[in-house]
Amino acid sequence: xxxxxxxxxxxxxxxxxxxxxxxxxxxxxxxxxxxxxxxxxxxxxxxxxxxxxxxxxxxxxxxxxxxxxxxxxxxxxxxxxxxxxxxxxxxxxxxxxxxxxxxxxxxxxxxxxxxxxxxxxxxxxxxxxxxxxxxxxxxxxxxxxxxxxxxxxxxxxxxxxxxxxxxxxxxxxxxxxxxxxxxxxxxxxxxxxxxxxxxxxxxxxxxxxxxxxxxxxxxxxxxxxxxxxxxxxxxxxxxxxxxxxxxxxxxxxxxxxxxxxxxxxxxxxxxxxxxxxxxxxxxxxx
Numbered sequence: 001x002x003x004x005x006x007x008x009x010x011x012x013x014x015x016x017x018x019x020x021x022x023x024x025x026x027x028x029x030x031x032x033x034x035x036x037x038x039x040x041x042x043x044x045x046x047x048x049x050x051x052x053x054x055x056x057x058x059x060x061x062x063x064x065x066x067x068x069x070x071x072x073x074x075x076x077x078x079x080x081x082x083x084x085x086x087x088x089x090x091x092x093x094x095x096x097x098x099x100x101x102x103x104x105x106x107x108x109x110x111x112x113x114x115x116x117x118x119x120x121x122x123x124x125x126x127x128x129x130x131x132x133x134x135x136x137x138x139x140x141x142x143x144x145x146x147x148x149x150x151x152x153x154x155x156x157x158x159x160x161x162x163x164x165x166x167x168x169x170x171x172x173x174x175x176x177x178x179x180x181x182x183x184x185x186x187x188x189x190x191x192x193x194x195x196x197x198x199x200x201x202x203x204x205x206x207x208x209x210x211x212x213x214x215x216x217x218x219x220x221x222x223x224x225x226x227x228x229x230x231x232x233x234x235x236x237x238x239x240x241x242x243x244x245x246x247x248x249x250x251x252x253x254x255x256x257x258x259x260x261x262x263x264x265x266x267x268x269x270x271x272x273x274x275x276x277x278x279x280x281x282x283x284x285x286x
Contacts, residue, residue, distance in 0.1 A: 012092070012093060012094075012115065013093075013094055013095075013115055013118055014094070014095045014096075014097055014105075014109050014114045014115050014116065014117045014118065015036065015038065015094065015095075015096055015097070015117050015118060015119035015120070015121065016096070016097045016098070016099060016102070016105035016117040016119070016120050016121065017029060017032050017096060017097070017098050017099075017121050017123065017126070018098075018099055018100070018101060018102060018104075018105060018120055018121065018122055018123065019100065019122060019123030019124065019132075020100055020123075020136075021100055021139070022135055022136050022138075022139030022140065023123045023124075023132045023135055023136060024123060024127060024131060024132055024134075024135035024146075025043070025098045025123055026043055026044070026098065026145070026146040026147060026148050026186070027135060027146045027148075027186060028123065028126060028127055029041050029043060029096060029098055029148045030148050030184035030186070031126075031184070032096060032121060032126060033096050034184075036094070036096075036119075037094065038094040038095065038096045039092060039093055039094055039095075040054075040087070040090070040092050040094070040095045040096065041095075041096045041098070041148060042056075042083070042095060042096070042097045042098065042108060042112070043098040043147075043148060044058055044059040044060055044068075044071070044072045044098070044147075045057050045058050045059040045071040045072050045074065045079065046058050046147075047083045047086055047087065048148060048149060049090065051149055051150050051153065051184075051185070052149075052153065053149065053153060053157055054083075054086050054090065055082045055083045055085075055086035056074075056079060056082065056083045057071055057076075057079050058071070058147065058157070058158060059071035059072040059191075060145055060147065060158070060161055060189055060191040061158050061160070061161060061191065061192075062191065062192070062193060063192050063193060064193050065193050068191065068193060072099075072108075073104070073107060073108060073111070074108060074111045074112060080111050080112065083112055084112045084113050087112065087113075087114070095114060097109060097114075097117060102117075102120055105117055105120075137265065139194075140265070140266075141234070141265050141270075141271040142190075142271060143190050143191070143194035144163065144188055144189070144190055144194075145188075145189050145190065145191060145194065146166070146186050146187070146188060146189070147186065147187045147189055148184070148186050149185075149186070149187055150165065150185040150186075150187065151164070151165030151166075151185065151187045153187075154187035154189065155187075158189065160192075161189040161190055161191055161192065162187060162188075162189055163187075163188040163189055163190055164187070164188045165185055165186075165187055165188070166185065166186045166187060166188050167185050201268070201270060203227070203228050206226070206228045206235070206237070207226045209263075209264055209268075210223060210226045210237065210239060210260060211223050211226070213259060213260045213263050213264070214239075214241070214256065214260070216259075216263075217255075217256050217259045217260075218252070218256070220243075220244040220247075220285050221241055221242070221243050221244070221247075221256070222241065222242040222243075222283070223239060223240075223241060224240045224241065224242060224280055225239070225240040226238065226239050226240070231273045231274075234270060234271025234272055234273045235270065235271070235272060235273060236272075236273050236274045236275070236276065237260070237272060237274070237275045237276065238275075238276045238278070239275070239276070239277050239278065240278045240279075240280050241277060241278070241279055241280065242279075242280055242281040242282075242283050243279055243281075243282060243283070244282075244283055244284075244285045245282050245283065245284045245285070249279065253277050253279075256277070257275040257277060260272070260275055261275060
């Protein structure tokens with residue numbers, strides 16, 4: 001690890017943004033690069049500079065997870081040599097390598113003839129856990145991925161997986177005319193290997209799952225009624241509850257909604273768009 005100060009001035013060096021699959025590395029990569037004045041990004045098989053694909057092949061275009069991993073690791077010699085040559089031709093100074101572990105980014109650096117990363121930035125140290133949780137949910141349930149490039153570039157290069165442009169504004173940067181928002185456009189894609197069909201489930205099965213989740217969360221909360229509404233890519237749940245006297249309602253109900261959402265999504269792959277709770281009675285359980 002090195003301090004931020006030398007990172008701004010050292011030449012021909014690599015650093016890394018590390019985090020688990022789906023934690024938002026591609027989403028955050030432009031902001032990390034801007035913060036540390038890094039000119040190139042290596043992400044999922046691509047070499048990116050100034051919102052352009054310089055070289056490489058996106059792992060997100062692959063048909064299987066295995067081939068996607070190979071593309072991300074530059075296992076193919078032609079892809080690997082093309083990116084290595086481009087880096088030398090472009091006369092890079094700093095490169096940001098994205099990967100799921102230090103071992104992965106070190107392997108990528110070695111294969112591309114780059115120096116091993118001298119600074120490792122962990123995604124959880126750069127963004128709040130809430131943002132990571134949102135990114136994980138989007139990846140796990142909806143199969144959506146981010147490419148840190150404008151929509152036009154992605155539509156031209158990978159029309160088969162492109163979903164939508166994703167303009168992002170985060171923070172401010174100083175200019176001659178004062179502070180202005182710093183904006184980077186990113187693109188939302190759905191790789192062939194992550195395409196999921198919507199899971200259809202009966203209201204009765206939903207009712208049993210809701211009752212079980214509520215019982216696990218707090219045995220004193222009683223489910224009186226439950227309903228489910230088919231909504232977009234997932235479902236909305238409506239519950240009518242009796243809750244015990246003395247419960248801190250606002251906090252506990254929000255915790256319960258998160259518990260139900262997380263557990264149903266984790267174990268079934270079903271997307272829960274929203275959970276509505278109606279309190280019918282406050283009961284004294286003695």
